[in-house]
Amino acid sequence: MSSSAEKAESKYRAVTAFQRRLNAVVRRLPGQTLLETTGRVSGLPRRTPVGGRRTGDSFWLVSEFGERSQYVRNIRADPRVRVRLRGRWYPGTAHLLPDDDPLARLRRLPRYNGLVVRAMGVRTGLLTVRVELRGQGSR
Template sequence: MSEQANPRVRPFAERLHFIPRLIVRHPQALLVRLFRNYIERAPGWVLLTTKGRKTGLPREVLLPCERFDNRVLVISTYGWRSNWMRNIQSHPEVRITCEGQTMDGRADIIEAVLVRQELVSAHPFFVPFPTHLLNAIHRTILRPLWVPFLRWWVRRRPVVVIHVRQ
């Protein structure tokens, strides 16, 4: 049985998804519009453009990410209820903007828990800080603490790997 069909394994945050949808949705769109130049170049972030599952219109969301080998790793905090997750289930072809480049890709949702845990162990996923020193501390000194947390975190959350076309 897939995790998507089993409501017992869904993250608690998924039940609270209505709160950020009401509060964050429009301010995030405004922030993306105001700071697009910075966001498109910010390390550790990706501007993901999906195709709306109902309208077919482009939908943008700003997500923290981990990049490796022409791939981008993102995690859905709110599980399957995130609009961007439901959009890529319907239309896996996406566009990403990161480090000043816009690229097309295909989003693959990783179903197997062990594979998700292996991915975050090999490519730890840290929400980036605006200073290199704090990012370096996270990736070195705090890594032994973060990796077990990430392995626990992804047990109930979808992990998406976007394969970027060059």
């Protein structure tokens, strides 16, 4: 493994360990946006704090570890998801968009979100995700 690949792998391991602990607390905050997927192995609901932006009937986000993110792997297995926005749950269908420019997409998302994704992620592994939202949302 090359030095840069080793650094990237080291960063991935450190960030995911940190996020696992942080997410356990953050997902309990009432105003936090959450993405709920179905675990590809367990079949249980998996809730991940995410940043992004709703535009019309779509919710856009960028995965900082792309295909390596657990929620991306879950979406690949079952694209039916829910997104919690401002305390309301919206069912939807997630689409992975490898041909979208994730850096350009980040410029259209909330500034704080873009800063966190760039700081935590590996710039070459970013992946855009679009969720088509359905329904009025429920509490």
